[in-house]
Amino acid sequence: MPTAPPPDLVARLHATGDAHLLRFWDELDDAGRDRLATQLADLDFAAARRLYEAKRSGPDASGDGAAAAGRAAPPAAVVRLATTDREAADRQAASAVGEELLKSGAVGAILVAGGQGTRLGFDKPKGMFPVGPVSGATLFELLAGQLKARARAAGVAIPLYVMTSPATDAPTRAEFAARDYYGLGEENVVFFRQGTMPAVDDATGRALLAAKDEVAVSPDGHGGLVAALKNRGVLEDMRERSVSTLYYHQVDNPTAIVCDPAFLGAHKRLGGQVSTKVVAKVAPAEKMGVVCDVDGVTQIIEYSDLPDDVAAKTDADGGLLLWAGNTAIHCFERSFLERLADEGQRFDETGAGAGLPFHVAHKKVPHLNDAGEPVEPAEPNAYKFERFIFDALPLADVAPVVETDRAREFNPVKNAEGADSPATAKAALTALHHGWLKAAGAVVAEGVTVEILPAFALDAAGVKAKVTPGTRFDQDAVLK
Template sequence: MSYNEIKAAYTAAGQDHVFTFYDQLSSEEQSTFLAQLKSIDPHRITNIAKTVLAPEISNESIISVGPEITPLPDSATASLFTASADQIVDWKKKGTALIAENAVAVVLLAGGQGTRLGSTAPKGCFDIGLPSHKSLFALQAERILSLQKVVAHSTGSGKVTIPWYIMTSGPTRAPTQAFFQQHSYFGLEEENIIFFEQGVLPCIDNAGKIMLETKSKVAVAPDGNGGIYRALTEAGVLKDLKKRGIRHLHAYCVDNCLVRMADPVFLGFAASRNVSVATKSVPKRNPTENVGLIVSKDNHPAVIEYSEISDEMAHRTVASVEGTSALAFRTANIVNHYYSLAYLETIPTWRENYLPYHVAKKKIPCIDLSSGETLTPSTPNGIKLEQFIFDCFPQLNMSEFANLEVSRDDEFSPLKNKAGTVGEDDADSSRADLMKQGKRWLLASGAHVPESILGVEVPPLLSYAGENLEWTKGLTFDTEKEISK
């Protein structure tokens, strides 16, 4: 496209203000700026802006009926707390068989930076303070290595490969790849680690106009974790999955040090139900925990914000199997999902028109169009547009969806906050949760760990989920340091 064609498109979309300073730019700056403008569909941005900024209809004569929000039906959920041992073994066998067939891959959402943690590196590079000082990336890579060996040994298969697809953002792409290269891909084969990048969207002001970061650059921001669906198609990931014979995917967030990638139990659970999408959840800590909930919304699966249910609903209880009471709305979303490849291959039919865009009001450095000066706002002055990964759920029938409730102690310890600021979901809690798990595994295997030892680091290479620790029986571990065989 020529300059005239690009400018005509932006003018037709009501976004031609982006050319305000074009004549002041050098020829090189103009060329780079036009390349960025060409990559953006201004009509799409204008249409999105109209949708997200449209005022809500207020008419007292119209009686608004809200959606029906209820807990997930029993038919769509199961729990490791109540499932029989035989059932769990059966799920694990099914999932293990799928991994042995090299039909499983994992997708990592790793676009986040460690800014809130006080780090300039991508979040996956963060050291939570383990005795080994292993990063989140290292822990997860070792877990994949461990599972490949466990499955190969238990099934007598040949080579077992679990490809690892890592979705970065623009700012984290280069440093993430460099980190993996620096650490020799943590023992995994380079060809089985595939990096791809989530998209970006222009930032807009409160009038829906595209904002300029500089006179020659549009201000952009990552398009949210829901951008995974566009990225899977546009980065060629779906084609690569099909080429490798992958039929089942597990997607998760980088900040969970306890995550079990390609968990055979979860895979077997989802595959046995023949669903398109499945989720893992953990029980809500308490009625007021600020966490998204997986629910039935108008008889379709959905994730809602904690603010979308009333105080009565938040505190409502039901009788549990054990005879005690449990929260009725307790299914906390941990962004831990299963997808069938067959479902993901339908993305082009619904991606653009179905997923909504969410408004995040932010302080966005920008150029003042009148003066040309750079503004560094102290209050939110613009909007970043995001899509959420779970916003595809409501298009599913409940029969196409399933949720598995798992133990928070065993599988979920998110790294959200800088240590010492909030008191939970930080590096201190992540380290403690991982080491407490190691201590439980050792005690269950017959080892001795003094009560004074709060936790022990059991490296993923020694055990994926507590197995293969029989050799520790009778041994005493009186230090928190990483153990070795």
């Protein structure tokens, strides 16, 4: 006789109108029942039901981004790129503060690595995609290599916290293990999986089945970081290591400066709870969120919420009024993340609170019908729920904004071809490294590519210390 599902699970599903998820229980083998029961226990159906009801009765819980855009102004608390000697000296002072912070052991790095390489025609985690112009080094290799070099310079271990998704968790762990954790030390790399939310039918709010033993789910967004840090015990790990400041970046940007001392120092000197790196947008219609102030509060408005006429507004000098593009590079104080996690937990339990809001997306979600037959919808049929990490900005008392050089630091790999592609990222890495070599007095022959790995140098000063003026490169090379 088949084993019955756990009574507490049945009661919880009945309470939210989702008992139908067990309709095929008796057809499953023991492994299938275990798989389904484990997934059901991990999903918050009560929160999904509340979000569905809120969607049906009013606007998205995240608020009206387009309305906010009409009141948006450039960020007031911003550090622009240095254009004077005084500003350059201020950057140097911030860098010194950041270097001392790194040496104190108070800094950890958060790498968001939940994305697959699907849009690149790559069937593995995006972090495993090769982008080294000559070496073929992967995104993981380049970013972890930076962290190793930064830790070596600081004389302390810098723990790396890697947020994965259900799709990338196992292969990411395996890749790090196979590469000996890129020299960081297994004890200094902490993996944690972001949460998922059930996809619900748009007409009934009932959760959908992807298979007889699997609920249709989607990752809860990069804003799921906050809950995952708490639920997976990562905040406790940070406390035990006395890590108080976290450097957050995403896996798809190979030129991101990992644990940049200047940014860390600016964050500390300005008393930030969360700080954001920005770059100047190149065009009004560019698909990147803008960092701005709305009613005096710093926040990020997604490009999809930015009306064309607002995006095209100019200032007195003819430049874009809303110029500050979001790079998805942040510094967080651990205490601020702890506060958000506690507030978010209260929201999840009661439906009220000040945690990160959920955003609702209307999507086509394949599923099983009541007869167990697969359905491939032609039109959007379900709601998905996710949180965005940038919604933390308006919840902070102090949220500084720091501009960085776009060519130097913002070259993400998002598309197979064209803008933000492997080709543009490789070209950016090549231009950066050739610039460092030129500054050191080296000569790179026409048509030759020289790549500099983080183990060799992290910046122009590092190259200058190792490369003799007049050195000539007549064939492709990797400096490592």
